[in-house]
Amino acid sequence: MLKKNEGIDIVKELGGIQTVEEAQALFEQRLDAEHLARIRRLSHPEVLIKIANAIAMCDPGRVYINTGTDADRAFIRQLALNKGEEAVLAMDGHTIHYDLKEEQGRIIDRTYYIANPDEKISSLANKILRDDARTVVREKMAGIMNGATMVVGLYIRGPVGAAASNPALEITSSAYVSHSAEILYRNAFDDFEKEVERLGHFYTNVHSEGLNRPEDLPNARVFMDRSHRTTYSFNCTYAGNTLLLKKGNHRFSVDKAVYEGKGLELAEHMFITGIDGPDGRVTWVAGAAPSGCGKTTTAMAGNHFVGDDLAQMWIDGNKSVRSINPECGIFGIVEDVNREGDPMLMDRLRNPGSEVIWSNVLIDEDGVPHWKGNGETPPTRGRNFHGPWKKGLVDSGGKEVPISHPNARCTIASSALANYSDMAEAAEGVETRVITYSGRDSDTMPPVWVAKNSAHGVVIGACIVSAATATEVGATGVKRAPWANAPFIPGALGDYMKAQFDFFGNAAIAENKRPIMAGLNYFLTHEARGGSGTKLLGEKKDVKAWLGWLERRAHGDVEAIDTPIGFIPRYEDLKPLFETLIDKAYPKELYERQFSLYIDNILARNDLQTTAYGKEENIPQLLFDVLGEQRDGLIDLKNRFGPVVTPDQLLEG
Template sequence: MNPLEYLKNRLEPKQFEKIRAIDNPELHEFLARYIDLLNPAKVFVCTDSKEDEEYVRRKAIEYGEERPLAMKGHTVHYDGYYDQARDKARTKILVPRGVEIPFINTMDREEGLREIHEIMRNIAGGKELFVCFFVLGPKNSIFTIPAVQLTDSAYVAHSEFILYRKGYEEFKRLGKEAKFLKFVHSAGELDERKTSKNIGKRRVYIDIEGETVYSANTQYGGNTIGLKKLAFRLTIRRAVQEGWLSEHMFLMRVNGPKGRKTYFTGTYPSMCGKTSTAMIPWEKIVGDDLTFIVDMKGEARGANVEKGVFGIIQGVNQEDDPIIWEVLHSSNEIIFSNVLVKDGKPYWNDMGIPIPDEGENHSGKWWRGKKDAEGNEIPPSHKNARFTVSLEAFPNADLEALEAPCGVRIGGMIFGGRDKDTWPPVREAFHWAHGVITMGAALESETTGATLGKEGV
């Protein structure tokens, strides 16, 4: 049976017609293979329609992965207590046998694929699988990279609709020419709080050769939202091969005298202030996390890979972060994750106002002084608690630059991180080579709560 025939037999007629409308045999083969492997009870194919996006929103609440909050458009999602950050130890790059990459956690490709396929066999049994199409970078531009996500988590699908540009029509337009990235995710078996249960079998495997990312038994966005840091590993490889840059950088506009506009990129590790820097109130934000940079007629042109913010919420307060604060307290579509909730309102660490002494958070029912199994006191919200929101919600967003097909001219780069005892707070390079080599490439930063493990080293 060929892939399209399999999909016709497996999917409901309406869902099959959505797939048949895309003339791409490679896509059909990919979908048939992994729908068969994951073996869901139901498959929903997302187009670019508002109705399909609304369906995903409803299912996130219906399946218990999100809950509505008091303010319209706001929901809360909880990850498991031990599933709160990127799992670097179980994130592996799959490479051909005998290949080693210094400082990178690699695994033999054939061995890795065998293991992840076995883990994911029938993993979506009894659940609904969402097939979602997106693009990285502005649509129909030099930056555009199509991507398809399979996930049995409505929360993951909902997050991606907020963070990325819809891509179903792009897949239809490109047809067989679509050179797309592929992401396969399952949260696995869920516990009574609808969080991933089998953390011991958590895996994030990145198949560079197949341009496919596999993520199993986890819900935390950094492990599951395929188009974010997971796609970043794939786009770096493409960039090296094709002669451009895929960078972990914010992109912002600095406004000078007489209407001067200069665009800067900036790269800091997670939890080191990228979002706060990009949100300086008197400047303009284009993106807070990932940037593609291409050489266009001798100019470095940059574009935001995303269209939303998956930001760390700890420390966001009205005085230091007035714009973010305003957005988080307005009726925008926002997913809060791993915060404290009391009477339908979200609270987080260091928010600058009194925090209730009890409520619900990532540990379940919470009270001040509660300790975990290891004897550690549990804070109101996790250090890596997040908010997910579209850039359209920000009054300081440069929306024209966000969707510019040719991106914007890069006028400078900022390198930064957490360092309390080695370097002065700010240094300026003598020239590009001096900055990139002696500052950017040589810079070290303390570890943070954005990854599992010890902080501050």
């Protein structure tokens, strides 16, 4: 069981500030008059002591208290330019940031949970004992900001006043990190202490890029102290390792939901989008997918955009599931973002009027960004994550350097998007009626299927398998990706799974408001369904039809075909949705290829999950019961119809 405030608070010990009086004395010594006046607007003892200790430990040359004004944002952006962390581009408001070419994703091998001696963490994560972490932090972070400007920001992860929002400090010497935070999160300087009092906690994040040299990367670390909800990051620049408001604090939110939520709260790696249904109805969908597996595309396929990456969920007093986005911006992968699949995002990326931070794309000689899969004629030279680039350039290993890194990103405010919904800032959140789980699955599951009940739905999430993406340094192959949240689950998987069963099966949810739970997969290939080649069996935009069907299924407007894995659509319901939602013909032959069950592939996945979870401690028996029930049903189908079962055969019974 996770214990709050267990063991030493490392930054407090290394900083040596124990009281508010000591903190105020340090502020008077280290802050200029303007920023001393700003910090004196704060009074919460724990907040002041945390900030003071970060200053004492890191020893910056200057401290800038960011209050979120336009002037503060302009200062931070200019600081990023002055330091060379960003550079201006041809389009007004656009800048480019390059991470070290060796650090183009999350450094999972150097990311650790700080653990007390008797504390269990996820079997999929690394841990370091508290005393050892203290030694490393003292060695690597003491004085690391000497001569640099420390920017202190006070943010809220979610709308002010929301039940599941989380206040967080971002303390960094990277102006790029602070600039990104200003786009992606809500600066809540004026409301911060009120929210801390209301919610009873806050997160703290301390980061320094150090000297930003390749030779320092082996010494880069990301530490997450679960007991004191404090993160430490140093000698790294990629936002996934440095903008700890994001995935670092998401981990703390997962802990909070699992160990304090009492089956009434979740923190998920999910988009949130609203789908228009008949007669003006809007149905809200939250969906999980591993990074790089289409969350942004799926979120943008909705009519009312709230978020593309993270969701805080809770059961409210009206017996419905509510969701908010902790973020207010997009840190989105741009590879394969183009006008055909992502027209609204492309509009903002290619036309003036929005602030955009680009990272690790190619910038041509005219100051215009380019990336792989944008559907445009690529330049033959420019500068990218590797340095000066021209077509045909190879790296030291003889491998051709692509025009942009597969994990190249754009950072942009959600409010810039044409389908942005004002509900993104509603403290009450959105009533969520559909939950989806997906990954890069080329050969096994159909494009969409709905769980028979909440327990089966939790198992869909537990059993995501996905091709590795470029979001993690060194990741290759196909791997299990439970709930698309596995990298961010700090505690035992069994504890997290129990929280999922408890939440979605909770009697506090009214039956007529209980979300349907579904699998979503638009990565099936031709060769996996009797054809040839690895081209997708369908198009990215088809997800609009899958979401449209789920919207109608959530309200009981359409029937479905019963299978051992859940309910799949009928052809007569999908065909008109393709015509009306995306103006596309949907032949019966394609439907049959997509929705036939390839029994042996599904059984292999079932066995993989049963074996893998069988090695974990304290996995709820309900998971194995559901997998066993599905396996028995699949074997029965195979015995009756053979290894490939068509929808028509399923209808025969």
